[in-house]
């Protein structure tokens with residue numbers, strides 16, 4: 001059992017906070033005063049260090065740089081108007097982190113290091129959590145193989161780290177989405193369910209192609225028929241059709257099991273809206289649009305929370321939505337905000353107070 005005494009804490013001499021305006025900070029641009037770093041070597045985790053945010057020294061042969069053995073998480077901490085600070089569902093991210101670790105043949109991180117380390121780091125940098133609507137402190141735990149060895153084999157040495165970044169609203173406006181039919185994100189048997197760095201690298205080319213054509217993101221489809229929808233960029237996707245919510249299921253392992261996705265499903269159920277986790281084809285979506293029953297389409301994820309989709313384009317068939325008239329997604333976002341900014345009851349105990 002690791003306790004606070006096992007963490008080596010070195011405090012920054014001065015805080016950089018006064019150089020940063022925490023209002024409308026762009027996502028992932030500024031980092032707080034401290035970071036957590038711990039090495040895995042000789043089959044065990046070494047001393048956990050919390051120290052001033054600084055550059056790493058890494059051998060050019062470090063395996064992660066060559067073979068991409070790297071995973072990460074994304075979590076957010078919030079501050080209430082009266083100054084309480086809490087993290088949204090971090091245990092779920094901890095569990096998912098180790099699911100990713102296992103799939104990428106990496107050691108699991110003990111709960112005490114992940115959770116207690118994150119709590120101590122946040123306590124130290126709690127002044128960096130912005131206390132304003134749509135703002136939060138983004139928490140980025142990550143792990144990579146640090147072996148200095150070019151042979152292709154699972155690493156023996158790893159580094160687990162946590163860095164923190166204050167953030168404002170992520171995507172300001174509703175998105176234009178291109179239904180992707182050529183490139184694929186995830187296949188059955190692959191690593192789609194893992195938050196692996198390489199998934200992001202593999203998605204960039206297709207996303208950039210869509211951007212060049214005036215879209216914000218792609219809607220990924222299955223790799224065989226390009227008919228069944230998977231995820232929207234790096235977000236899970238929900239369709240409200242005929243007053244029911246439909247989101248792709250997790251069984252095939254091609255979809256990242258989002259913590260926001262799970263929270264949204266819970267809240268939809270509470271609101272009395274039926275949720276179906278199942279295959280959803282582009283034909284069904286288009287038929288619903290033609291019948292006038294396709295009511296709302298939105299993405300969910302920690303970074304953006306709920307991101308409304310105002311246009312969905314399949315080949316030359318464009319579906320336009322009047323986002324202003326939507327009811328479900330704004331209601332869900334409101335409920336989530338009430339919980340996260342600690343303005344109402346947290347019946348599911350989602351907030352983890354630091």
Ligand SMILES: *Cc1c(COP(=O)(O)O)cnc(C)c1O
Nearest residue numbers: 234235236256258259260301302
């Ligand atoms: C992180 C991520 C999500 C969203 O997961 P949350 O836990 O809700 O942040 C969805 N899809 C992909 C591909 C992701 O990497």
